[in-house]
Amino acid sequence: MEGKEIRQRFLDYFRRKDHVILPSAPLIPAGDPSLLWTAAGMVPFKPYFTGAAKPEFRRVATCQKCLRTQDIESVGKTARHLTFFEMLGNFSFGDYFKAEAIAMAWEFVTKELGLDIDRLWFSVFEDDEEAFELWCKMGVKPERIVRLGRDTNFWEIGVGPCGPCSEIYYDFGPAFACGPDCHVGCDCDRYLEIWNLVFIQYYRDEKGNYLPLESKGIDTGMGLERVATVLQGVTSPFATDLFRDIVAVAEQELHLPASDRKIKVVADHVRAVTFGAAEGVLPSNEGRGYVIRRLLRRALLYGVLAGREEPFLGRVAAAVCDKMGEVYPELVAHREHILRVIRAEEERFLTTLSQGMELLNRNIEQVLARGGKVLPGEEAFRLYDTYGFPLELTEEICAEKGLAVDKEGFKREMEAQRERARRARETVEYLGERERFYRELREEKGDIDFVGYELLNTKSR
Ligand code: ATP
Ligand code: MG
Ligand code: MG
Ligand code: MG
Known part of the structure; x- marks a missing residue:
């Protein structure tokens, strides 16, 4: 299946599930100077999740262009990382929640894309029994569901809405394993994370308490290039x-x-x-x-x-x-x-x-x-x-x-240069002093005629 068709199928599927299809937002996030780039499909919708703005629609799906600088050095090293990629995502702002999100992800992956179930693995946040049960209800074997920790499977951004994640992985098989300890969520190329589902169900307050949200949300992201890799039977998005x-x-x-x-x-x-x-x-x-x-x-x-x-x-x-x-x-x-x-x-x-x-x-x-x-x-x-x-x-x-x-040495040099720059700024301030003196002089004496050329010419003649 070509990339174009995957994109289309995703959007068509979620349109049938009553989602409004919105065009990709720009790579430069609107109204958020703290962010350099749109790095995920949810970025344009952040105000809806934090409650800063009211959404126009409760169900939305997009194909969002994304840029991630943190992955620059991984390109070509891991098989899965790009700096620019397209993220397919479906979102619920206080509308459907975990059960529907999991059921639709399951149906899309197995029916619409026809991925081989025997190749799929699933992760849930360590104590998210609800997600575990829901995947089982879809027909996933319990031994295919792994429980992962906070670092990968809990989404939060300080104070504000947050919640557990659940992921779908594609298994390229033991030939791609990095060693006997290779596992789902491992950094090597055996298990490819294709889809991440975030269940926004808590509000983290200033004291670090997780309070259940009344209006829950869904934010999912699936890498188009990764899905294409799997569906086209290749091992890298570049193929x-x-x-x-x-x-x-x-x-x-x-x-x-x-x-x-x-x-x-x-x-x-x-x-x-x-x-x-x-x-x-x-x-x-x-x-x-x-x-x-x-x-x-x-x-x-x-x-x-x-x-x-x-x-x-x-x-x-x-x-x-x-x-x-x-x-x-x-x-x-x-x-x-x-x-x-x-x-x-x-x-x-x-x-x-x-x-x-x-x-x-x-x-x-x-x-x-x-x-x-x-x-x-x-x-x-x-x-x-x-x-x-x-x-x-x-x-x-x-x-x-x-x-x-010698990276330490490099850092020391960098520091030293910053110090020099700081001193240079002080010098500029000093030069500023002099400039002020001359300006004042001019104000006092008025414009003067520069006669240097004529005088020099006269002399040289
Ligand atoms: P990984 O663990 O492989 O770095 P991630 O957990 O950082 O991925 P998410 O932030 O969950 O990725 O993004 C959602 C989805 O977007 C991922 O499941 C993946 O399909 C896709 N994705 C993320 N980063 C990249 C990337 N650098 N290049 C291509 N696709 C990506
Ligand atoms: Mg990553
Ligand atoms: Mg990950
Ligand atoms: Mg992820």
Whole structure:
């Protein structure tokens, strides 16, 4: 089943279950400056769960574009993490609750998607007997339901509404296990979390008490790329039709097979940058712009690692626009702008990059020559500060040569630089003093004529 059909089936199914289908909200959360990106389907609905706003509809389903910076370094390492992905979700704001949410999730997964029941595992929050019983009622064998703890299976954001989660996992089989201790919820690639159901049933007060909510809520999230991975019989989202054309361009550009991590990083990061740029985010040194810059530079650096030293990300971004423009028209509307933004940043970065690479290679050789195992933190910092090398990239390049990076030393250098910046600000304040003096002088004496050129000319003649 193609990605497009999965998306459609999800929305059609929940429409039949009386949900209002809303379009994806922007990646830039509206009215929430504390959040950089929409990282889950529930983000646009947060005010309904906290009670800050009244929902227009009680049942809603969406396919939401999401961006998660916390997963940047996992891309291509785990098989399941992307920075940009689409989250399918159904929501109830004080309408249906646990029994209906579980019944619909079960029906959708087993009937609509036709997933093999023998491959499915379920998790519930440790003492959520209700969820346990409900899955059993669907026909799930009790031994297929695991009880997981607070870190994964309880959703809360400080004071406010919160509640237990229940997840659906797909088992890729023992061949994918990390070892004898591999288990559902394990970080390796055997059990893939495809759907998370949050049962918002408590209110956590200032004292940490969990008070039952009168108006309960449901928030679910299912990763489209993950479901496509399972349904298309592949083992990574990069092998699904959602990525096929994008990966193909990256393969052509880097002359590497799709299985290479560099291809995955490039395909993923360019997708995120394309969507970010479509919403007007420009590469910069802070906030959202910094995330976009970091993703772009990482993608470019992985290209450089593959021996590619001129701009190429624009062609990958064009493939993203072509592939996803039908569902996300902003990519069509802003295509030229997106490609321009990417090109400009690539050119800017490439000019400093080759010098940085040279320096790093020299540093690595020096460390190896003296039989060392660690690149000094000052060197890693110099690369970061002068050439824009993210620490993790320096680490990766070093790892290829069997070297670690002194992260503590890097942090110390970072601190020292902050201290210098602080002092520089004080200097600016001092300069400010001088400027004030001259301004006052001018106010007192009025404008003066500058005669330096004439006088100098006269003299030189
Ligand atoms: P994981 O444990 O695999 O990191 P998660 O628990 O962080 O996933 P949730 O926050 O529960 O994920 O998000 C709901 C769903 O969104 C997940 O079940 C998964 O299908 C999907 N999802 C989450 N993070 C990613 C990601 N980085 N890339 C692709 N899909 C994701
Ligand atoms: Mg996660
Ligand atoms: Mg999880
Ligand atoms: Mg989860």
